[in-house]
Amino acid sequence: MKASLVVAASLLLLMFFSCKKPPIPPPDPEGELIAKGRQLFFNETFGGNGRTCGTCHPAENNFTLDPAFIANLPPNDPLFVAEFIPELESNFENPRLMREFAMIKENLDGFSSLDSIFTMRGIPHTLGLRTTVASPDGPRTGWSGDGAPGDGSLRSFAVGAVIQHFTKTLNRIPDVDFRLPTNDELDALEAFQLSLGQQEELSLPLALKGIVASRGQELFLDSTAGKCNLCHLNAGANSGDRGNANFNTGVENLPDQPARLTGELVPFDNGFGAPGDSTFNAPSLIEAASTGPFFHNNSIETIEGAVAFYDGESFNNSPSGRFLGGVELDGTQIVEIAAFLRVINTLENIRQIRELLEGSLMPPSPRREPPSRLLELALRKTDDAIKVLAAGGLRPTAVGHLKHVRDLTIEALKGHQMEKRVKEALRELEHARGDIIV
Amino acid sequence: MKSVSKFAIMAVVVLFAITAVSAQKLTERYIPIGKSPGLSGKHTIIGTVTAVDRPGKTLTCIYSGGSVTVKVDKNTKFWMDRSKQKLTNLDCSLGDCAMGRTIEIKFRNNERGPEAVAEWIKVEAPQPENQ
Numbered sequence: 001m002k003a004s005l006v007v008a009a010s011l012l013l014l015m016f017f018s019c020k021k022p023p024i025p026p027p028d029p030e031g032e033l034i035a036k037g038r039q040l041f042f043n044e045t046f047g048g049n050g051r052t053c054g055t056c057h058p059a060e061n062n063f064t065l066d067p068a069f070i071a072n073l074p075p076n077d078p079l080f081v082a083e084f085i086p087e088l089e090s091n092f093e094n095p096r097l098m099r100e101f102a103m104i105k106e107n108l109d110g111f112s113s114l115d116s117i118f119t120m121r122g123i124p125h126t127l128g129l130r131t132t133v134a135s136p137d138g139p140r141t142g143w144s145g146d147g148a149p150g151d152g153s154l155r156s157f158a159v160g161a162v163i164q165h166f167t168k169t170l171n172r173i174p175d176v177d178f179r180l181p182t183n184d185e186l187d188a189l190e191a192f193q194l195s196l197g198q199q200e201e202l203s204l205p206l207a208l209k210g211i212v213a214s215r216g217q218e219l220f221l222d223s224t225a226g227k228c229n230l231c232h233l234n235a236g237a238n239s240g241d242r243g244n245a246n247f248n249t250g251v252e253n254l255p256d257q258p259a260r261l262t263g264e265l266v267p268f269d270n271g272f273g274a275p276g277d278s279t280f281n282a283p284s285l286i287e288a289a290s291t292g293p294f295f296h297n298n299s300i301e302t303i304e305g306a307v308a309f310y311d312g313e314s315f316n317n318s319p320s321g322r323f324l325g326g327v328e329l330d331g332t333q334i335v336e337i338a339a340f341l342r343v344i345n346t347l348e349n350i351r352q353i354r355e356l357l358e359g360s361l362m363p364p365s366p367r368r369e370p371p372s373r374l375l376e377l378a379l380r381k382t383d384d385a386i387k388v389l390a391a392g393g394l395r396p397t398a399v400g401h402l403k404h405v406r407d408l409t410i411e412a413l414k415g416h417q418m419e420k421r422v423k424e425a426l427r428e429l430e431h432a433r434g435d436i437i438v
Numbered sequence: 439m440k441s442v443s444k445f446a447i448m449a450v451v452v453l454f455a456i457t458a459v460s461a462q463k464l465t466e467r468y469i470p471i472g473k474s475p476g477l478s479g480k481h482t483i484i485g486t487v488t489a490v491d492r493p494g495k496t497l498t499c500i501y502s503g504g505s506v507t508v509k510v511d512k513n514t515k516f517w518m519d520r521s522k523q524k525l526t527n528l529d530c531s532l533g534d535c536a537m538g539r540t541i542e543i544k545f546r547n548n549e550r551g552p553e554a555v556a557e558w559i560k561v562e563a564p565q566p567e568n569q
Contacts, residue, residue: 110464110515112529142463149466151476159475160465171526172468186475274464275513 028366030191035366037192040185048166048178049085050078053158053189056104056123056165060380062291063196064125065102087169091115094264101259101298106164108144109274114170119269120259122298124283125291127197129154131236132284135243143296144272145246145281155190195367198286198348202234207438208343210395216340219333226310226337227324228285235344237284246272246279250318251309257299269297289338289345289392290384303392304338335392342392343436349385350433353378353405357422357429360412375413375422382406385432401432467529470521471542471560484542487535487561497535497559499543508543508556515558523563535561 042054055078057063065079073079082093091114097103103120110117121143133139133154141147141157149163150156158181168177181189204221208214219226220235231239231247239245252269259266270276280296288294294306311329315321329337356378360371368374386402389395405428412421472478485501498507510516510532518530535541540562546555 108464110529111467146463149463149469150474150478151481152463153476156475159469160463163465163468173524173526174468174470174473174521176524180469180473183475 031365031367033188033191034195037188037190037195038369040181040189041192044185045078046162046166046178046181047175048162049081049088049168051081051166052078053161055079057126059377062125062287062384063127064291065123066291066293067100067102070099070102085168088167091118091170094120096262097259097264097266100262102293103259103298104165108146109270109276111172116265116267118267120266121269121296122293125197125287126193127287127291128199128237128284129196130194130199131201131238132244135238135245136241137243137245140244140246140281143280144269144276145244145279146272153190154193155186158186158189197352198284201236201238202286202344204229204234206344206347208340209436209438210339210343212336213339213343213394216333216336216338216343219329219337220340225327225333226329227327228310228337230324231282231320232285235285235341237282239282244281246277246281248278248319249280249310250314250321251280251295251297251299252278253314253318254297254299254309254312255314257297259297259299266297271296285341286344286348289342289388290349302338303341304335307337307341308334339392339394342388342394346385346388346395346398347433347436349381349388350429350436353381353385354426354429356381357409357426361419361422371418372413375409378425379406379409379413382409395435398432398435401428401435404428405432464515466558467515467517467527468521471519471540471562474542474544477544478542481548482542482544484540487537487539487541490532490535490537492532495532497532497541497543497556499541506543506550506554507552508545508554508559510556510559514556517558517560518563519560520563523566525563530561535559536564539564 042052045052056065061069070079076084080095082088083095093105097120102122104123106119106121107114107117108119124143133141139153141154146152147160148157149160162178162181163172166178171177174180205217208217220228223230233240237244270278272279289303292301292303294300300306300309309315310327311334316326321327356374359368360374362368382402382405386399389399405425408421408425408428412418412425466474472484474482483499483501483506485499487497487499488505489498495510496507497510498505516530516532516534518528518534520527542560544557546557
């Protein structure tokens, strides 16, 4: 009797735990490739000087760098290798321009004279690449659209980056100063990068609630006023059927560029090709408001200043400006277009925050990092969204909701009723969104 | 989207779109022969130099598919691949493409034929005599 009770109890326990076993998720090869790419992107040094892709493209800062973020890095961060590796202290970076203006050195016109032939550029973010690389003329990567060696593809970009930025010495010898990524690693890095940010273009116009941003959208789309949509279709990086095109907008002719005010050598940047043709690649504008400073040379700090550039002499005297018949915008109109860019950036941030918060509640998947990491990133992006709106004096009600999202996310991170807090944060996020768009 | 004439858009892109199909990032210099991502094994030729015409600015090599003569111009990049000797790669010139040397040729716009021009040529450095 006792034995049969034990057997029955055992069977009951076995049935209970069998029922409680979570279902085995289906295979997800793409997710696994993305996970591998993520691991490589943030951790693999390719046998070089200690830098990773994430050194210059940190997830915490929208996959780009700006002086404020750099200022909070520890002095031994691999970004600063030119300051503590003797073999790199000359002709590898310019530490002053890096720290003050987030500029890095690129030898885009060759490596024959490292002390005089180079460009100083900002670091482009790696968001939304699925919509910003392709063009009928071939893939366009980097500020001048010619960022990658080999076939010029996003997949090949990492090879050039390792050679330029990861090397232990200026000799740049494979298997001595670095190792080249393998084919499998290139596949994984590409998959990860393509998974970042928006996966499809917007379809303008959006039904925005704020009158300032709405007017900005009208000006943006007006081919007789802002004319922005001609080169940034749907506020993206593409120009109609031409895809991601290059333009000579005269940015290099801007006077008083901050980096040049220092007296440091900043050679003229002639853009695409070697010899260059002075064109640069059009970036997407959806991420713009939270990824300044702007243009390839980080010459303008604010989104309002970036819009105002198109009202200035450098643009209007450029080939692009002359062809368009010039752009004439008054102060209020500049602010209105900037407000539109701030608002669409916030909507994209909200979309990403939602993904991160929802992801933190889902079962583990190779596509996603652990819940705590997702919540940390959600917190960062929420701070971003608050800053972008508040700096433009826009949508204070939405800002209020976003602040609640932030507070709830902090509570969730502490582990205080995490699921409940995240669900509340998601509701607040929808309220924020509802204040911005119909 | 507010209507923008397709002509306006096409006019903009025709006038401003770059005409060069590709612009090689010059980190290519440090990539050993046969390792160019997306190019080696697909769009380049790896072979042995059989003839060099410096005044005529042409180079001939044999490879697995036969023989090819390619033109070079002022924009053709030449690089000496010294990676096997664990030395840094260097800029070089047509004159360094000696008979019998292993080379890799990337054709401009990936176009072959009698008028083909090399976008870049990598030439393997000679091995030191004591190796």
